[in-house]
Amino acid sequence: MMDDQALLRFSRQIMLPGVEIDGQERLRAGHALIIGAGGLGSPVALYLAAAGVGRLSIADADAVEISNLQRQIAHQQADLGRNKAASACESARALNPECQAIAIDEHVTGEALSALVQRADVVLDCTDRFSSRYAINAACQAAGVPLVSGAAIRFSGQLAVFDPRDPECPCYACLYPPDESGDEALSCAESGVMAPLVGLIGSFQAVEAFKLLSGAGLAHTGLSTFDGLSGQWRHFQVPRDPACPVCAKRGA
Numbered sequence: 001m002m003d004d005q006a007l008l009r010f011s012r013q014i015m016l017p018g019v020e021i022d023g024q025e026r027l028r029a030g031h032a033l034i035i036g037a038g039g040l041g042s043p044v045a046l047y048l049a050a051a052g053v054g055r056l057s058i059a060d061a062d063a064v065e066i067s068n069l070q071r072q073i074a075h076q077q078a079d080l081g082r083n084k085a086a087s088a089c090e091s092a093r094a095l096n097p098e099c100q101a102i103a104i105d106e107h108v109t110g111e112a113l114s115a116l117v118q119r120a121d122v123v124l125d126c127t128d129r130f131s132s133r134y135a136i137n138a139a140c141q142a143a144g145v146p147l148v149s150g151a152a153i154r155f156s157g158q159l160a161v162f163d164p165r166d167p168e169c170p171c172y173a174c175l176y177p178p179d180e181s182g183d184e185a186l187s188c189a190e191s192g193v194m195a196p197l198v199g200l201i202g203s204f205q206a207v208e209a210f211k212l213l214s215g216a217g218l219a220h221t222g223l224s225t226f227d228g229l230s231g232q233w234r235h236f237q238v239p240r241d242p243a244c245p246v247c248a249k250r251g252a
């Protein structure tokens with residue numbers, strides 16, 4: 001049960017219809033796996049910790065560099081050279097000491113990735129490599145764990161939620177068939193990215209994870225894209241691909 005301090009801390013959420021005490025308790029019992037502690041992972045980690053998610057596992061193998069600080073707001077000047085997962089966990093705990101934030105300071109693949117995904121209630125893909133995105137998607141589909149996927153580059157970003165528990169819901173590979181996208185992922189290092197854009201998309205990811213964990217509202221469906229230069233949002237329906245190599249065998 002929540003003590004008086006927790007009731008006070010989360011009072012502005014507990015008063016929300018659809019959240020209330022039960023939803024706040026579900027957030028506290030929830031476990032989010034955040035893969036990537038960069039531009040997207042930073043707002044995701046900070047907002048989920050602040051909102052009262054009880055457990056965060058944050059994975060990132062990289063160290064904080066000076067060029068990251070323009071947008072990766074979980075890290076500070078004093079964190080230069082530190083592992084990003086460790087730095088983000090410290091920022092999450094500084095916001096909410098009750099949050100159990102566990103750093104994984106390696107690039108997780110294969111069985112290690114599967115084991116992490118199986119223990120999570122929701123997975124947030126905050127990476128910027130296609131190979132990572134496909135591996136995370138496959139692990140989530142295999143484990144039946146919902147995936148909140150975000151991407152941001154230059155002035156534009158996008159969001160999609162892939163929930164294998166919903167028979168109608170596509171997966172990442174339905175949206176981006178692996179043979180069509182190749183291995184040519186655009187990276188912020190090569191293409192640049194506007195600082196607040198990653199905050200916007202990462203916050204959108206945190207909104208979806210919040211709903212999945214608390215039980216409030218309905219999950220986002222399809223694909224949302226945002227063009228920062230025009231300020232335009234667009235929404236696309238994404239059908240499930242019956243020939244998808246990843247999810248076609250899933251029960252329909």
Ligand SMILES: [Zn+2]
Nearest residue numbers: 171174244247
């Ligand atoms: Zn699929």
